[in-house]
Amino acid sequence: MKLRSLFRRRLLRHFSLLSGFQHKVRLRFTRSGMLLLGAALTCAVLGVNTRQVLIYQLFALCVGLLFCAWLWTLRWPWRKALSEQLQVQRHFPAQASVGHLAHFHYDIHWRGAHTLHDVRLLEQCHDPRPSPAQYAHAIEPGAERRNWFDRVIGYYRWAWLVRMNRIADIAEVHLPPLAPGASLSLDHTFIPFARGHLVLVGVWLAQTDPLGLMRRLYFLELRSECQVWPAPLLQALPALPQSRRAQADSSHGLTGDGEEFSGLRDYRAGDSLRMVHWKSFARLGRPVVKEFESEFSTRFLLVADSVAAPAGVLFEHAISLAAGAILQFDVERDLLDLLYIEQHCALACAGPGAMSRQALLHILSGLRASRAPLLPMLNAMLMSRAAGYSACLYIAQSWDEERRHMLHRLQRQGLSLHVWLVSAQAPSDLPAWVSWRPCEPLEAA
Numbered sequence: 001m002k003l004r005s006l007f008r009r010r011l012l013r014h015f016s017l018l019s020g021f022q023h024k025v026r027l028r029f030t031r032s033g034m035l036l037l038g039a040a041l042t043c044a045v046l047g048v049n050t051r052q053v054l055i056y057q058l059f060a061l062c063v064g065l066l067f068c069a070w071l072w073t074l075r076w077p078w079r080k081a082l083s084e085q086l087q088v089q090r091h092f093p094a095q096a097s098v099g100h101l102a103h104f105h106y107d108i109h110w111r112g113a114h115t116l117h118d119v120r121l122l123e124q125c126h127d128p129r130p131s132p133a134q135y136a137h138a139i140e141p142g143a144e145r146r147n148w149f150d151r152v153i154g155y156y157r158w159a160w161l162v163r164m165n166r167i168a169d170i171a172e173v174h175l176p177p178l179a180p181g182a183s184l185s186l187d188h189t190f191i192p193f194a195r196g197h198l199v200l201v202g203v204w205l206a207q208t209d210p211l212g213l214m215r216r217l218y219f220l221e222l223r224s225e226c227q228v229w230p231a232p233l234l235q236a237l238p239a240l241p242q243s244r245r246a247q248a249d250s251s252h253g254l255t256g257d258g259e260e261f262s263g264l265r266d267y268r269a270g271d272s273l274r275m276v277h278w279k280s281f282a283r284l285g286r287p288v289v290k291e292f293e294s295e296f297s298t299r300f301l302l303v304a305d306s307v308a309a310p311a312g313v314l315f316e317h318a319i320s321l322a323a324g325a326i327l328q329f330d331v332e333r334d335l336l337d338l339l340y341i342e343q344h345c346a347l348a349c350a351g352p353g354a355m356s357r358q359a360l361l362h363i364l365s366g367l368r369a370s371r372a373p374l375l376p377m378l379n380a381m382l383m384s385r386a387a388g389y390s391a392c393l394y395i396a397q398s399w400d401e402e403r404r405h406m407l408h409r410l411q412r413q414g415l416s417l418h419v420w421l422v423s424a425q426a427p428s429d430l431p432a433w434v435s436w437r438p439c440e441p442l443e444a445a
Helices: 002-028 031-046 053-072 076-085 132-137 148-153 155-166 278-284 313-328 357-365 375-388 401-412
Strands: 086-091 095-097 102-110 120-125 183-190 196-208 215-229 259-266 288-294 299-304 335-341 345-350 391-396 416-422 434-437
Touching: 002 031, 002 132, 002 155, 002 215, 031 053, 076 086, 076 215, 086 196, 086 215, 132 155, 148 155, 215 357, 278 288, 299 313, 299 375, 313 335, 313 357, 313 391, 313 416, 335 357, 335 375, 345 357, 345 375, 375 401, 391 401, 401 416
Parallel strands: 095 215, 299 335, 299 391, 391 416, 416 434
Antiparallel strands: 086 102, 102 183, 120 196, 196 215, 259 288, 335 345
16 A cells, blocks of 8 residues: 555646646747757657768757757846836636637836837646645546556546646737837737636746747736636526425524624625624634524525535536526525535535625535545435425435435425436436436536
8 A cells, every 4th residue: 555655646736747747838938939840859769770860960959959049048148138128917807618719918118228029928826736645535537447557547637637727728918019118908818718716827928939939038026816616507496495494593582583692703705794703803814704604594505515526527517407496496595405515514604794696606616526425424414404494405426325315315205305316317216206307418507
């Protein structure tokens, strides 16, 4: 086991170095430059035979062109001029959705004494290389179809995680010539291809050499953050009962709707500033909000079951269905609890006096499939809380005897239960009260 762990750490170290080297090469060389670099390396390999004079001539030509381009990139006064005289501001959206076009723009001001030509903006996102923990717990879609060597080495899983952690690829921007004192506003777009927290740490200012092979670069720190929500997929919700259940102790004799103070908790993204408890904020040094509990309200439960969920298209489809369901619940009037699974089972509530709808989408944007055996914990939490809900929508991605028994027990407690099963094929033993949701394009919100 120790040898295997040591072997895996060494592999991850080499994968990380290789990924960093590839990023630097793509950043420094243009497409023409990469083609010429590949030709030089090919000539170097084929030049083992010293009788191949033409190969040596081609190798010398390629290396000479690359060397001239590299010398041109060493003009340090250009970097100093950019750092002192070029101002760039990026106005980035706070939220975006997978597969949907997002807009932002740059404000650029040039204070130099000469016209600035041929400058490109290249966005630099946060480091997408996965941590050892993320790599160990990740489930690559389609990994079971790979040969044993690829499964043992795990490079394809590494490459898949790097792409998913990037979240979005933003195309470079070619600036027009900037006259002295000129100001410019440029609109730009991007389309996220994965959920998560997108962080842009800065922008590279690049200028290509006259041969079009290499770029000289200057990095400008410019941080922006964007939460990419799952693309919500709308399907009609089942008819949910609107029975109103007591959510707090009603022995005091009050009737009607109301809210009762239940305690304090740490601030979460999406909480209303009106709920901030300023005295505790000043004493603790971190934001704390007041939490209220409705005395009488309609309370629904949405369960996103990701225990032993298959990664890939099916998992993303289930998350998108959960996002579409959140958008259809009336959280301005009713309470909606989202039960989700990370390292443990967690519960988040949206509605009057609680979190916002956007906060639940924020949680879904970071949800990942879990390998931990947490189904007994999920079962215990559902059984202890079932009496407080009017209805439950359960979104599952696998079906087994343990889940069937758990959901039968929920039904016997009188809870109005609706189950959506997201899978490639409907199981032959699927009960009639479980609705199979095949993975196919749905109406996007």
